[in-house]
Amino acid sequence: MLYRLIICLSLISSAFCNAPKLKVVATFSILGDLIRQVGGVDVEVNFIVPESADPHVYQPTPQDAAMLAKAELVFINGLDFEGWLERLIANSGYTGEVITASAKVKPRILVNSKGETVDDPHAWHCVKNAMLYVECIADALIAARPSLKDKILKNKETYLNELIKLEEWVQAQYQRFPAARRLVVTTHDAFWYYGDAYNITFLSPVGISTDAEPSAAAVANLIKDIRTKNIRAVFIESLSSRKLIVEIAAEAGVNVDGTLYADSLSASHQTASPAQSYVAMIRHNTQEIVKGLDS
Template sequence: MLGLALGLVLGLAGCTAAPAREHARPQVVATTTIVGDVVRQVGGDAIDLTVLLPAGADPHSFQPTPKDAARLADADLIFINGLGLEGFMERLVQGSGDSARIVALSDGVATLAGSHEHEDGRPAGEAGHQELDPHVWMDPGNVQVWTRNIAAALSAFDPANAALYQANAQRTDQTLQALDAWAEEQIAQIPPAHRRMAVDHQVFGYFARRYGLEIAGTVVPGSSAMGAPSAQALAALEDAIGRLGVRAVFVGNTVNPSMAEQVARDTGIPLVFLYTDSLSAPDGAAPTYEALMRYNVNAIVEALR
């Protein structure tokens, strides 16, 4: 009840744009729904959390509204994935010169290069500077790094609740360890010769590294989901699918599936839907990070074994 009342008060204060309002709790903004869920696990009721992107939104191409910009301006802390995933944040930070409140959760992760971007000879990403694969959450071990970064940032800003944040982070860490062990067990059911994926964009690199799968090819070149395949690149992918005996094409929930549908049609293998760059809606199949991973692992094992 206290939380509800507080939320109403802050909500009303926001509507009237009251200056210098008292912050009862840290005002926290998270970019994607996946970042938001993990921040919620660690911050719990001690923070007032706004998740910027709606479920299903593509973080690579997201453009903040003026209302979003106001939320970012008001925030005490802004949690982002980093590694170039949220291009709009880089533009905002460059515009404002204000980076002190921004916490990149993927700092400290052993990163992968955004591979396949050079294959068609074009520069990587929209602005030609994207070099690393930002989809680190596909390995729960990397999300353990996130939880440590979240707990450290919240504790530094709000030392009175540091013990709570550390306890929440520890509990989340245990959940992630169990999730990882479960995923490993499930993937073991796939015969080694079947452990190959064709994917809409380069989103399963960390997953493949952790669980011993191979990315046979991507429909769209690179990690950004914003490129468009050439006819030659599509033909090469379809050739690789046939040559390697790839058993399914996987398409994520934040991209237009039409190209992946075409590849599946041309090659006669199933198109399998996964949750990649966003959670589902709260009443959907992947309303939390853990549910997203369990959904994806189950679907991948079902398609490849």
């Protein structure tokens, strides 16, 4: 009798331990990493936009629709970032919840060239905003799989502590630079939240979306700013063409300092991949900017 009881308990334990993972789809790699950190080994996370593709102008594939159809939960950034998502969901037949990870963030609101009000979607570049993403992610994962509550809350606490230390580290890197020197040029207007958090002014030839076309006046004004304000921190972004920024830097008589990651992590399969996680991306970008400000 005791032997049978042990066998039954063993089978129940085995079934519990081998419970299927919660299948989650995120729209892009940065969001996918935040979900992985909170969900841990019990959550299977896939993301739609590969690291090599630009989320602003991404064209979904039939494979994306198939992946979405199998998901139990879908996470998006929101803030007008995934303009292609509604069509993809319709094509996939997905009928589950769509969670907006940025729901607790206070967005930067802009007016585009058509006079329309739009949100700046790049909220994750402020580490404190990423903490708000983590809160939303944890709440959604627990609601979807209550049996994982204790594990998810533990993962959340561990990761939030890591982000708190990251925030303190980033703040410390800029203490020796007066505000007047904290001037950085990038490919598009993706780093406002970072700049607002760490008192850095970012200048760029185009707006918040990479599909915008720079005007001749905007380029001329940027070249003038680089010259007159003695800006030395000039960067390309990992998903953007080098051509425009290289031409601007050459005209202004400065060098391009390196690469920043704005809308995607770096590919995990690459040997030299400095931004394979959210934390690594923030550290890499900060170290690059500091080197640029020091030049």
